[in-house]
Amino acid sequence: MEELKKMVYLHGAICESLRLYPPVALQHKAPVKPDILPTGQPINANTKTVLSFYSMGRMESIWGEDCLEFKPGRWISEGGGIKHEQSFKFTAFNAGPKSCLGKELSFIQMKIAAAAIISRFHINLIKGHRVGNSTSFCSNSD
Ligand code: HEM
Numbered sequence: 001m002e003e004l005k006k007m008v009y010l011h012g013a014i015c016e017s018l019r020l021y022p023p024v025a026l027q028h029k030a031p032v033k034p035d036i037l038p039t040g041q042p043i044n045a046n047t048k049t050v051l052s053f054y055s056m057g058r059m060e061s062i063w064g065e066d067c068l069e070f071k072p073g074r075w076i077s078e079g080g081g082i083k084h085e086q087s088f089k090f091t092a093f094n095a096g097p098k099s100c101l102g103k104e105l106s107f108i109q110m111k112i113a114a115a116a117i118i119s120r121f122h123i124n125l126i127k128g129h130r131v132g133n134s135t136s137f138c139s140n141s142d
Pocket residue numbers: 018022023024027091092093094097098099100101102103105106
């Protein structure tokens with residue numbers, strides 16, 4: 001566990017992967033009674049609001065001009081430690097009372113899996129191979 005905490009760059013690489021390719025790409029919520037959204041927009045009971053975590057992870061207004069670039073360094077503080085972003089900005093695990101209960105555990109699992117693979121195999125990119133995701137709403141050609 002202590003070793004995992006020192007893997008700052010790997011932490012950044014995982015956060016970048018989750019920012020650009022969130023496993024839960026879309027989410028929806030509906031109020032049980034009429035409510036008002038933070039924008040001031042009234043919303044009726046049982047009206048679904050769709051949240052696109054996929055889009056939010058790629059918005060220039062949220063992540064800056066380099067929002068489409070894979071940059072693990074954006075998660076590293078000036079002092080070389082992990083830079084934490086608030087969950088309403090980094091939404092892969094959602095935010096607020098219904099956010100993911102397994103967030104911390106999932107980081108431990110992902111770091112263990114990555115460390116086990118990286119320490120045992122030499123990994124090379126196949127030239128020209130495009131890495132993409134495949135979900136219900138976007139294709140591999142992304
Ligand atoms: C990369 C890995 C993971 C991602 C991206 C992820 C993402 C999410 C998201 C977006 C939600 C919110 C769903 C909603 O708004 O209704 C959620 C909920 C939840 N997650 Fe995860 N999750 C991950 C791993 C895990 C793991 C490993 C566990 C358990 C060990 C876990 C347990 C839960 C539970 C229990 C909830 C429901 C929380 C509630 O409804 O109050 N997740 N997760």
